[in-house]
Amino acid sequence: MPDTPLRICSRCVMDSHDINISFDAEGRCNLCTEYLESTHLHTYKGADSDAKLAAMIEQIKKAGKGKKYDCIIGVSGGVDSIYLTYMAVQWGLRPLAVHMDNGWNARVAVENIKRALDKLGVDLDTEVLDWLEFRDLQLSFLKASVPEAENPTDMAIPGVLHKAAIKYKVKYILSGGNFVTEGILPKFFQYNPKDYRYLKAIQRRFGSVKLKTFPAFGLRHESRYKFLFGKRIFYPLNHIAFNKEAAIGILGRELGWEAYGEKHHESVYTKFVQSYWLPKKFNIDYRKATFSTMICAGEMSRNQALEKLQTFPWKEEAIQQELDYVAKKFNISSEQLKQYIDNPPKYYWDYPNADKILEICYRFYRWFRRK
Numbered sequence: 024m025p026d027t028p029l030r031i032c033s034r035c036v037m038d039s040h041d042i043n044i045s046f047d048a049e050g051r052c053n054l055c056t057e058y059l060e061s062t063h064l065h066t067y068k069g070a071d072s073d074a075k076l077a078a079m080i081e082q083i084k085k086a087g088k089g090k091k092y093d094c095i096i097g098v099s100g101g102v103d104s105i106y107l108t109y110m111a112v113q114w115g116l117r118p119l120a121v122h123m124d125n126g127w128n129a130r131v132a133v134e135n136i137k138r139a140l141d142k143l144g145v146d147l148d149t150e151v152l153d154w155l156e157f158r159d160l161q162l163s164f165l166k167a168s169v170p171e172a173e174n175p176t177d178m179a180i181p182g183v184l185h186k187a188a189i190k191y192k193v194k195y196i197l198s199g200g201n202f203v204t205e206g207i208l209p210k211f212f213q214y215n216p217k218d219y220r221y222l223k224a225i226q227r228r229f230g231s232v233k234l235k236t237f238p239a240f241g242l243r244h245e246s247r248y249k250f251l252f253g254k255r256i257f258y259p260l261n262h263i264a265f266n267k268e269a270a271i272g273i274l275g276r277e278l279g280w281e282a283y284g285e286k287h288h289e290s291v292y293t294k295f296v297q298s299y300w301l302p303k304k305f306n307i308d309y310r311k312a313t314f315s316t317m318i319c320a321g322e323m324s325r326n327q328a329l330e331k332l333q334t335f336p337w338k339e340e341a342i343q344q345e346l347d348y349v350a351k352k353f354n355i356s357s358e359q360l361k362q363y364i365d366n367p368p369k370y371y372w373d374y375p376n377a378d379k380i381l382e383i384c385y386r387f388y389r390w391f392r393r394k
Contacts, residue, residue, distance in 0.1 A: 035315035036328045040306045041209045058206045058319050065202035066320075067264045076262040080114050083257075086194045092119040092146070094195045097184045098139075100132030100289040103199030105139045105280055106270040107260060111197060112143050119191060123183045124151045125176055125292075126158065126352070131281050132289035139278040148191075150183045152236075159232035160222075161292070162353050165360075166229040168369045170213060170305050172296045175237075177216035181256075182238030185248045194255060201260035204267055207316040212307050214371035214378075217241050221376040228374075242377075242384060267322060295349050298336030305368050310336065 030039040033050035045053045087093020096111060098104040098120045111118045120140055140147050160175045184196050214221070219241025226234060248254045274280035283289050301307040314328035337345065343357075350360040371378065 032315070034325070035207070035318045036311050036325060036332060037207070037209070037315050038311065040308075041211045043209060043211055054207050054209060055315055055319050058316065061206070062202070062319075065206065065261050067262060072262045076259060079257055079259070079262075080116065083116060083195045087117065090192065091117070092191055092193055093117045094119070094197050095184055095188050095191070095193050096120050096197045097180060097199070098122050098136055098147075100128070100135040101199075101283070102267060102270055102274065102280075103201060103204070103260065105135060105274055105278065106265075107197060107199040108139065108143060108145060109274065109278065110259065110263070112145065118145055118197065119187070119193070120145050120147045121184055121187045122147060122149045123176075123180055124149055125179065125290075126152065126154050127290045127292035129283060129289050129291050129294075131283045135280050135283075135289070139274070139280060142278050148187060150187065150238075152179065152183075152238075156232050156234060156236060158353060159230050160226055160234065160237065162355075163226050163229035165300075165353075165363045167225045167374065168304075168363070168366045169225070169371060169374070170211075170301055170307060170368075171216070171221075171371065172300055173213065173293060174216040174218075174222060176290075176292070177213075178219070178222060178240050179238050180240075182240035182244065185240065185244075185252075185254055186238055188248075188254050189252055194253060196254060196256045198256055198258050199260060200258055201265055202258075203260070203265050203320045203322075204313065204316055207312050207319070209312065211370075212301070212309065212312060214376075215381055217245065218371075218377050218381060219243070221371060221374060221378075224375040242381060267317075291345075292349070292352075294337075295345065299342065299346070300364065302336065304364055308332065308336070 027039065030046065030050075032038065032044075032046065032052035032055060035052065035055040037044060037052050037054050041054075047053075047056070083093050094111065094116055096104065096108050096118045098108060099122070108118060108120055120136070122136060136147065139145075157175065157179075161172065164172045164174065181196075188194070188196055217240065219239055222239075222241075223234075271280070271282065275282075297309040301309060310332060311328075314323055314331065317323040318325050318328055346360060347357050350357045353360070
């Protein structure tokens, strides 16, 4: 990428490290502009949202009548998923919590899940991925030298949840994903985790363990679950006045939930990817996307975000210890991991992918939904 002066958005904190960013005459970027233009579609709108949520809850209860569970909720131990589970119980739903164990759980995440579900009286199904298979797939992405080191996890999670929905004969899957805290995420930061062609291309080139049990969730798999098996995903946090800081307070007081640092640091590997792999290798600081979303949602000031960004995501004295742990988990040396980090960066367009096909499909889907 060309060495040009860094330009920072005048409204949020996204900057020209994103090669696709653009700015208007007032210096405001396209990312926060698009976010603000879309908030009316994906965020709480008072009585209208209340009515939609009530209707959805009624549908879930009706579909689950006579069954032990009426919905599936994926739980990571983080704020969003635990708060959603808490709210689901308040709404009178009977959720089954499903946790995907990919081998990288932080202690605090496991303890958060246990404490919260015990107090809520919610059952837990933990699906453990084949470690040798999954480790090889993750390592393939590091060898490929691309930003999407988390794509294997991000594809596997909905795959696991949909398999659980079939196993327990449950129609609805509730997701803690929400527009208020996740509405800004540039494609340059993370390319589409549903591109199964991209994942397979990297696995075939750099992997050595055949994928036999991996819970794939590409566009083809998603269509199959939706149209053949009738599974549906719902995002309830988009239909309530969701405030992350308020949610953290409630979870701490009522469920003994414990904070774990930055967003998604309930996973040791996610912490490595977002706090070291991306900023060190690609100049991608995931916090910029998170903070920019929070600025637009009124949960953080721009000055607060800029101040937080002055610090490195990891404490300097802990970096080597954390890197040694990641290397050990991958069964490679710390020197080999450092070599992967130092290798020239590559991007999704350097490997076979289905980007154009997916763009057409999603564009058609968005058009269809507006009809």
